[in-house]
Amino acid sequence: MAIPGNMLSESTSSMDPSVSGWVAKLNCTIGKGTGGRVGDGCLSVRSVASGEMQARTVASYEVIPGTEYLTFADASGATVPERIGIRWLDSTSTEISITWSLTTATASATWHRIAVAGIAPDTAVYAQVVLSSTPAAGAVFSFYENVYLGLSIRTTGNLLSANAESMERASDWEYVAGTNCSISRTAPMVSWPAAFYLAGGHAATMTVTGAGDADFSCTERAPVTPGTQYYALAYLNPPTSGSSAWMELRFYNAALSQIQATRSVLAAPGTGWYSQRVADFAPAGAAYVSLAFGLTSATGGQVLRVDHATITLPPVLREGSVVPYADASFERGVGGWTVPSGVATLARLTPWGTDSIEGAYCMTVSSATATTSVVRSARYALGAAAGHSFTHETGMKVAAGGWTVVLTTRWYNAANSLISSTSAASQAVPGSGWWLLSFAASAPAGTTQAEIEYSFTATSTSSVLRMDKVSLWETLPLTQVTVDDDTASVTVTIRELPTTDTVSVWRVTPDGTRTLVRGPSGLIDKTATTSDVLVIEDYEAPLGVPVYYVAESRNSSGVVTASRTTDTVTIDPGDYNEAWLKDPGQPQRNMRVLVEKAPDWDRPIAQAEHRVRRRQNSVIFSDVRGGLEGDLTVWTRTDAERAALHRLLSPGSVLLWQAAPGMGVDDMYVNVGQIREGRVTSYAPELWRTWTLPLKQADMPVTVGVASSAGRTWQDILTENNTWGDVLAKYATWEDVLFDRPIGG
Missing domain, CATH: 2.60.120.260 (Galactose-binding domain-like)
Known part of the structure; x- marks a missing residue:
């Protein structure tokens, strides 16, 4: 690829x-x-x-x-x-x-x-x-x-520069030694996966001077917003198995004084390269954030290497979840989870990579006796939640013994007083592999906060349960569809999809015809999912025709694991004298045009004629007849429309032509040949133009994806460029800025 x-x-x-x-x-x-x-x-x-x-x-x-x-x-x-x-x-x-x-x-x-x-x-x-x-x-x-x-290839949304992330640039070193060490840039022999382009040939390398603690840090300080949660990931290469290597999120005030450090210690199973994660909220007064790395109780001469350092917003484990990453994924400990009653103990499962659903660690619940223990989360803000339904979900796996569990949601008001609790019936935790256990309940009047509580009963001594990927979110419809008549598009939202499976999405018309819908990488056909929520903007839905959408998730064996069917919606075709010309891959170029004359269609055919001597009729060999060809004539009425049509036609992409039902033409993908822009009068200031667009019918583009910023933000642009002058010199248009298409790139 x-x-x-x-x-x-x-x-x-x-x-x-x-x-x-x-x-x-x-x-x-x-x-x-x-x-x-x-x-x-x-x-x-x-x-x-x-x-x-x-x-x-x-x-x-x-x-x-x-x-x-x-x-x-x-x-x-x-x-x-x-x-x-x-x-x-x-x-x-x-x-x-x-x-x-x-x-x-x-x-x-x-x-x-x-x-x-x-x-x-x-x-x-x-x-x-x-x-x-x-x-x-x-x-x-x-x-x-x-x-x-x-x-330079960098992680979208990374607050650090590409140089700080990958350490590849031969100048402008972004790391500095702290205590008891020297720091250098080295090129270790590392066998990264062939398709992992974010880590490369160089690493930041710390060499410990003498026995004791040692650390180094990134010199870049990225701006942050107090109260916002930030997430860091880096690959660490420790000197020995079990060595106490760590990474820290360090927050600074406007005067660049450090005001908080949140550490995550790597439980190294060996001396390979391990992804370590840490997340925390920027405290009050925080203006900047950076990263630091180190070894605790190191030996002189030991070496710690780091590559692919990033600071971003946390990954979305469940869309809309209010559970902080530290409480959801257990990458640096057990977070805000406690045992209010019972003999159970909580711990992060080590070493790195032993077992998890998300990240490299999970939490273990251990009970030495066959008794009941209550395990409770921290309290999470919900806003004005009264009357709304909320779902909490946790991955659980029985590692030893057996367990039953009662799932409970505890509701609190703004004064931190418990209003009530809502519980499900007791159930057995399945005894093989990871299972997602969930419970939904409606918040009572006055609710602004909630806790997740599990009442675990060990059915034998020395029972061990593992937990990971905890979420609490407002329960919303599994599907939603909305029509935007101004853009002749349908927005499709599909929720609670299995993130480990592939998904296919079809548009269904009244005659039962199913057509695959386009996503960022082409038609969504057994496409890997990275989020439990899929949002699609379908610009190819027919005008004036009722449609609905069907989504299916399949596991690696091809078995359907989830199916969603939406309501039926219809796009208003608008003025019947107008038609839409759309670029499937660049929908921001789509426009409505006033039709002067629809095409008179030709259907060419390639033929070879052989004249037989002394025979009246020729012998003709024919290929299949070609698709429709003809000239579509349209008007533009303003300079803005004229410029927009030029933008649409300039890339030479396959376009979708859509007319209102009843106009005698079906939706058609077309290639547009040499265009002619003519004046309607000899009066120079006249704004109207007549356009002749030679159309040739084309197949639906299969691999063309809907271009999007893929999460690109102004912060990415700020990180990648020193000044706005650099941005103006680097990109020809603001559209190129959005899609990161530099001049000559």
Whole structure:
């Protein structure tokens, strides 16, 4: 699969079907090897003699001076480590300089990531990727594939810069030593998954000076809002199994004085790379947030490495849940959970990765005796909740013994006084695997807060129960559909979908025809879900025709695990003299046009005529008859309409033409040929224009996704650019800013 944003072609990146996108640059010969990760092919680079050998891309790629670019590749070499570089060229394709990565710390035949990021020099016009290793003899091989060149890849919504997240840039180091250590940027040999593009070749590396505690921190300070919850994730590489490596969210006031630190300790099962998480609310007076990392009771010479550091808003475990991440996922402890009565004890299950639904840890409830214990959450604000229904849900798994449970919601008023409790009947916790147990109840008058309570009864001594992924949310309809007649679209909301399954969504018309609906990656057909709520804006629904929507979730075995059917809605077609022209992939370009004349249709056919001597009739061989072709003539009435039609037609995309029912044409996907914009009179200030649009019927685009910002925010733009002047120079239009399409990108 192509790497998003890659300036290299898929063939040049994956080395399949050939390595024609590469050329030997220094002391080597190249060829196509086998055993790649993203396909069978890889680039084989063989040294001619001892000394450095280099291969580079044949093509040069246009770059913008002052913009940061990233390159990475997966490499393999049993005897010699590698490095990667960006070769900057001027307008005459003369080399200006090469921004090199560090050389990988050790050679390895295992595929591993090499990467570097750099700022394009002021005189740079083009860039190439250079791959390098330095063997001690001839006939030594290095292998490469999965190569990327483009803008730096970063986590959407990360408050830290790409440089602080991935550590790939060769300058402007974003980390500083704290206590009892030195800090450096190194290139360890790490075998990241081939499709994990957010971690790369370099890591922030702390070396402990002497016995004792040691720490280092990120120098960036990202702005925050007091009372907002923030979430950090980073990959830690501890020195030993069981070493006390940690990460902290550190909050600062406007004077940059630290006012709070929230620590999450890694329970390391070994010396690999482990994702560690921490979340907390910005306290009163907080203006900035940053990250710190360290070791407790370290030994001199021990090393802690960190990569892929992010600070974002917490992941949504259940849409609308009021349970903070620390209480829901147990990544740094048991959060606000307590045992008001009984002998049960609570603990975070360790080491890292032992068992969980979300993240790397879960909470264990242990009872030494066959008795009842009450386990209760912290209290969560609901707002004006009276009369509203709320659902709480928790993943539970019996690890030892057996358990029954009573699910309860405790309701509180604004004075923190208990109003009442609502409980379900006692039930047995299923005895095999993870199960989601839920309970819904209506809040009584005066409710502003709620607690989740579980009354657990162990059915045998030494019983152990695991809990994870806790949620409490207002119970809303499983489906909602709303029509926007102004945009001729339907918004479909589907809730409580299983997040581990795939989903398919169809639009159903009165004759029973099912048509797959378009999402961000194309038609939603067995598409992986990342949230329990799916919101779709369907711009391809027919005008004036009742439609409803059906969604089905399926597990990995193809079994339907959930099904949703919406109400029926109809889009008002509006003025029958107008039609819609829509771009399925860029609905912000859609517009309504006034029709002057509908097409007179042709249906061409390819034929070969053979005249037979002394025979009256020819022998004709025909292909199937083609789709409809004809000229649609429309008017634009204002300069704004004229500019909008140019924007719609300029990309040359397949369009959807929709007319009101009864106008003698069906909805049709079309390609538009050479257009003609004509004046309706010789009077120069006249605003009306007549347009001739040659249409050719096309198939429905299958892989085209609805373009969206995918969570892109102004904070992302602020993080990626130093000034608004940089933004204006980097993007041609505000639409390009929204979709992160830089000039030349």
